Each structure stands twice: as C-alpha cells, then as structure tokens.
Amino acid sequence: MKLYSTNNKDLRVSFKEAVFNSMPQDKGLYMPVEIPALDSDFIENIEKYSLPEIAYQVAATLLKDEIPVEDLKAIIEDAINFEAPAVKLDDHTFVLELFHGPSLAFKDFGARFMSRVMAYFLKDGEQLLDVLVATSGDTGGAVALGFLGVPNTRVTILYPEGKVSPIQELQLTTNGANIRAVEVKGTFDDCQALVKQAFADDELNTKFRLTSANSINISRLIPQTFYYFNTYAQLKKQGFKDVIFSVPSGNFGNIGAGLLAYKLGLPVKQFIAATNVNDTVPRFLQSGIYETKPSTQTYSNAMDVGAPSNWVRIMDLFSGNVDELKKVVTSYRFDDEETLNGIKAIDSKFDYVACPHTAIAYLAIEKFRNENPDDQSAAVFLSTAHACKFPDIFPTNIADKIEIPVQLKALESKAKHADQLSVDFESFKIYLLNG
Template sequence: MEYISTRGNVEARGFIDTVLMGLADDGGLMVPVQIPVISPDMLEEWRKLSFQELFLEIFSHYTNDEIPYDDLKEMVYTSYGNFRAPEVTPLHKVNDSLYVLELFHGPTFAFKDVALQFMGELYSYIAKVRGEIIHILGATSGDTGAAAIQGVRGKEGIKICILHPHNKVSKVQELQMTTVDDSNVLNLSVEGNFDDCQKVIKELFADLDFKGKYHLRAINSINFVRILAQTVYYFYAYLQIGNSGSKKINISVPSGNFGNIFSGFLAQKMGLPINKLIIATNENNILERFVLTGEYKPGGFTSTYSPSMDIQVASNFERYLYYLLDEDAVKLSEYMAGLAADGKITVDGELFARVQADFAALGVKNQQCLDIIGKYQQEYSYLLDPHTACGIAAYEAFGGPDEVTVTFATAHPAKFDEAIALTGIKQEFPAPISALFEMPQHMTVVEHDKAAIVRELQAFYG
C-alpha cells in the first residue's frame, strides 16, 4: 500500500513516511492509492474479534509490512491497556432502535483517545527505530489536545505543542491540557476560535522550510493514521449488532472537522454495509448546509453548548471531495483553488445527488441539545454529553422503521458540565476529573498572530 496526495503533486509514499508527512507537501491530504475491500466472509470472521484484534486486522491492510507484526501488536495492546472498559469502546443498548457506542473510556474521557493513544505509541516507535526527531504541532477545539498530550507526555524524543482557542473550550477540557507540567508539553491559548488556530497550523505545515527545520509532525486528523484508527470502532460497533436480524444499521456521528464521519465513509468503501451515515452538528452547521444544498461555505462562528463542534472549516472535507470527484486530483485542486478565491465550493447535478446518497445531516440548535439531554436522562436514566445529544437528535430525525442506529458518544458528560447544569441535572465527576480542579495550570496566552505563535514555537522546539 502506498499513499498519495489528494492534490496529486506528491510522490507516492509508504506508511511511515505518510505518518511523518501529516499534511501533504503540496497542501493536500494523504490518502491510500487504493482502498482495500473486505469481503463479506471476512467480515463475518471478524465478528468474534476483540477490539485490539480487529485493529490489527484492519491496519494490516495499510502498513505495507513496514512495522513487524509483533511490534504493531505491542503498540496496540499498550495503547488500549489503560482504558476503563475491557471492550475499549463498549456498546450500550438504549432501546430497540438505538445503541450508543461509548468512545469515552480512555484516559481523557473522549473519543480522541482511541486514535491518539495509538498515535502516541506509533510516534514513539518511529522516533526510536528511525532516530527521528518528533515535534508534534496541533490545534484543538477541546478534546484532541488533551488526548494528544496524554498520548506523548514524558516520552523521550518527542515534544508537543497544542493550540486551543482561549476561553472557548470547556473548563475540564482546558484543565486536562494545562495541568500537565511535563517539559515536553507546551499549551498555547490563542485569542481567537478554533478555525483561527487551525489556519495557523495549516500555514505552518505548508511552509516546507519551517516544517523541515523544526521537524513538525501532525496529530490532527489531517494525519491519515487518525482517520484509519477511527474506522476500527465503526467495524466494531457494526459487527457487535450486525446479527440483529434484517434491520439495517445506521451510524449517527457528532462531527465538526469531518474526520470522524470521514472514517465512517472510509469504512463503507472498505465494504462495511452501513445503511445511513448521519452527520450531527450544531449551529456551526456548514456540513448540514452542504448536504442539504450542495454549497460548502464557511459562515459566521457561533459559540454553542457543544464546543468541540464549533468549527466552520472542516479539514477532512477535502478527502471526501477527492472521492466525490472520482479521485481526480486535477479537479480537486481546481475546487480547492475556488474555495480559496471565492470562499465556497458548490456541487450540483449528479455530484449533489451522490452527496445526498452518501450522508444525512442535521444541525442541532442549543435548546434542542439541552432538551435531548433532559429527555434521555428522564426516560432512560442515561446521561448524554451535549455532542452525543446532537447525535441522538439526528437519530431521532433520520432513523426509520426496520432500522437500528448506533450513535457515537464522543465524550463523557463530566467534560461539559456547563451545559449539563443548564438542564438542572447534577452529576458526579469521575475522580480523575475532580482532581483537575486542584492542580495548577501551565499555559501561555497568545494573540491570534502567526508571528507571535512562531516565536513561541521556535523557543520551545529549539
């Protein structure tokens, strides 16, 4: 398996070189030359596998044998050895038509742990076997930062800097990042929103001289490994309930940066027979508007009760557009140039019909989000975080007869008590989260200014 850029101007790379490149050197995103297709018979054999075993099976189709199996196995079992559930991502039945896949049993209580615990081990492995300097640079709307820091803190040969929007993440999300005092961790709190942080990151990765000089590596979902690791729990969820008779299986995904939902799209292309892929978002509803109208156009930023989805520019949209355009890198580059020049992308005709066949989408209003949290606590004694509540609202909108929907629970509700408290519900924090409030914080507040951020990076990376 080799990997190429969506924009067609990068020589094909192997798996490890793709990991190290992160954002493609031509500004595109790396994708496999060919997506492997898993046969129905193999899917049936996979039904009996544990999460870790399934992970190894899926990755074996993508790693080019660059990583010896025993080394990969050790990384996988180490990555998930500290999850609070033996299943890693346990499936909770809410009612006859709804399951919730709990993705929040990792060390930072969010779905990002599933991919980033592994990526931390992978980067550490690459640093050792290749003698590579690993300087990780990423932006977060809340959960990625904490999970990435947790995955690499204290690891030899790795430094990590995370940008987060100042006062625009939940308090628990902020504390999970900024109470870490390891010398290889730098938190920059940027006066702006997530899109501002992400824009700086992309510009720095596109500056090949700067990227090379400071050995920058990506931890965001621009890195294909993040996408691939997330496909595992799509297969795992489907295979856990895939024997539920003749019912079709939908998956509803809270999504802001298009990474998690794109992982589901990739799983579908690999042969996983998901019925509907449902995008759940909030009032920053660029993805809903694209699915409903064919226009991808960033709008005004709105702060919501589900801040991890407060995103207007979805990084992984380019990967989906590449496949929508039948892997035509020239057309893709034209569309992306149009986005840069005109501030929007429009698809119509057959392309728009394909978009609507690929996805359903719902932008959930703030009050609706709170109402869903209250409803499911009252009716099912099941507490949802606000992002998961958006996913449940989308299930209610698009779930049909003779269908079962799996909604991804992307975070533990304790991470977003500001929203939960508005419903009148009082929750008890897990001990690791309660302890955060007694710890000192370590972060640097910077203006939304690329030059100021660069100065901080130069001092940190050395």
C-alpha cells in the same frame, strides 16, 4: 501502503512519511492510493472477534507491510486497551460510548495509536519531533495523555481562549514535561489555521521536524475506523444487519473514519453527520454550494468548526461525486436550545446522561426516523465525550447524576500553565523559533 495528496494524485509517499509530515507541502491531505476490501469471511464472522483483534485486521489490511505483524499487534494492544460498548437504550436504539479511554473522549483512539506509531518509527538520536495540534476541546487532552513522556517528542497544543470547558482546559494545561499549551485569542479555526501555516513555512520546516496530531494526520484517522467495525460486531451478535450511524461532526474526522470503514467493506446503511449551528456541510448537501464561515461558539464546543479540514477527504472518498455521497450521508444541524432539549429527552426517555455532542447525534437519529418512519435499522448515535466535561450545560437534576471519574478529580489540585498568543502567525512563528 502508499498515499497521495488530495491536491496531487500523482504524489506517492510511504505511511511513515505521511505520519511524520502530516500534511503535504501542497496543503492537501494524505489519502491511501488503494483502499482494499476486507476479507468477506472476516466481515461475515466479525462478531467472533474482540476489539483488538478487529483493530489488527483493519490496520493490517490498510497498512500492509509498513509495520511487521507482531509489532503492529503490540502497538494495538497497548493503544486500544479500553472498551467501546454499544449500550442498548431500546429495541432499535444504541449509544456508542467512546469515552472509556484515559482522556474520556473518542480522540483517545486516534491519539494513542498515533503516538505509539510515531514512537515505533522514531530512532534513537533522530531530531526532536515537534507535534503541533489545534483543539476545540477534546483533541488536546487526548493528545497530551497519548504523548506524555514519549521520548524525543514535544507537543504544542493550541486552544481558543474561553471556548473550552474548565475540565478540558485542565486536561490541556496541567501536564508539563514534554507537553505545552498555548491559549489563542481567537477561535478553533484560527488555531487550525496557525498549525497549517506552520507546516507550510519553509523556515520552520528547516529548523524543526514538524508533524500534526490533528485528524489531518492519517494515523489519527485509521484507528477511528476500528470502533465502527467493532460496533457492527456487537450489533450482529444481537441479530442486526442494517446499521445507521449518527456522528457528532465538527472537523469531520470522525465521520470521515466511518466512511473509510464503509469503503473498506463495512456494511453501513446510512451515515448521519450531525452538526451544531456551524453547519457548513448541511448547507452544502442542501444547496450544492460549499461555503465556510467563521465558527460560532456553542454548548457542543468540540464541534465549533466553520471550515472542516476533513471534508476534502470525504469528497475524495467519493471521487467528488456529490450525488453518490448523498446516497450514504445525510446531515442535520441543531442549535443550543435544541441541544438542551435533546439532553433532557435522553434523560427522560432512557435515564441516560448525554454530553451536548452526544445529544446532537441523538436528535439527528430522531429526525432521520421522522423522515423514514418505516426504517427498522439499528440506530447508533456516537457518544464522543464523558458528560462530566460539561458541568455547566446540564440542568441541576441531570447534573447531579454525573459521576466524576477519579482521574479528573486529581486534576483539580494541579496548576494551570498556558502561554498566550494572538491569531497573528508571525507571533506563533516567533514562539516556535524561540522554543
């Protein structure tokens, strides 16, 4: 597998190099030189395969000979050892539960696969691998658990002060060992900018072996394609062939993975990018003008991104052709009041408790259906995190229905430890240099 930079189509690097370097020095993002189509027989018979078997077929098609067959199978079986059920709510509506991994968020797919790939490539005696990650909520917890105890690695997680839920903060700040948390007096975009500046800094790159665990790392994106194929397999068993995915979108890695799956041959009728008031992409698709803005804090905090990094990848998948992109991708935005109404509507209609991100994806499905009343596709909205992570969002009658998983109860007795920093890059650089 060879990859290029979105800023330099002539660049060629191996998968291993892209995994460890995360981002090219030209500040682009790595993309596969070739996106091969999956075997048509595999797609036609996909309902016969398990999630790990589907994951292996997809990964092997993309990675080719980067990792030997048996080693790749072992990585997948270890990393993807939980389910992602498409739960039927009515005849044409399904919620894809992506929160059954250890951190209770969809980020477990990417973080666990990436950590195991990095551990596989790391050799004894090599320089310590410094993993930098910015999080708006769930990425940090998934990365922390994915890398906790992985030899020869150190993880630094940056998160915005006061803008993650209390449970998310516990997941970031109570690990110890090779995981350290940094509370930044700013927004997620500020955290993300600090990480990107670190990768572009010559002195830091000379002293440290830096890589990213954010979705800018291609090894985070690849495993997120697995659950799109697996969902299609589940729906195909029930007689569906036309599928619409509604994806809660912040940094646009999740829907980017879905579109990569589409390019690999997954037959998807429509993708809906559902955002909160951080609506850079919906505005772009409506006006044709791509204009980022400072992020705004909302109930759906993991989507509070004003400058989504992965949008450049999505545009690259469509060779910059916005008209072609718009044939496949629709986007809607919803504010906090609408989000709360969505939570209540899902509870009332289906007796199902959805986190705020999931509620936004549901609202987007409903809006799409209102605009396309004759569409009879299976509509799948992605549930990206367990509702227990957002206890303060729900009305009491809904909050009382939420069961707290055992692993979260154990966190409450642990002490929080986080270093505090401003959004100034020099302060972050000094922090890293002082180790």
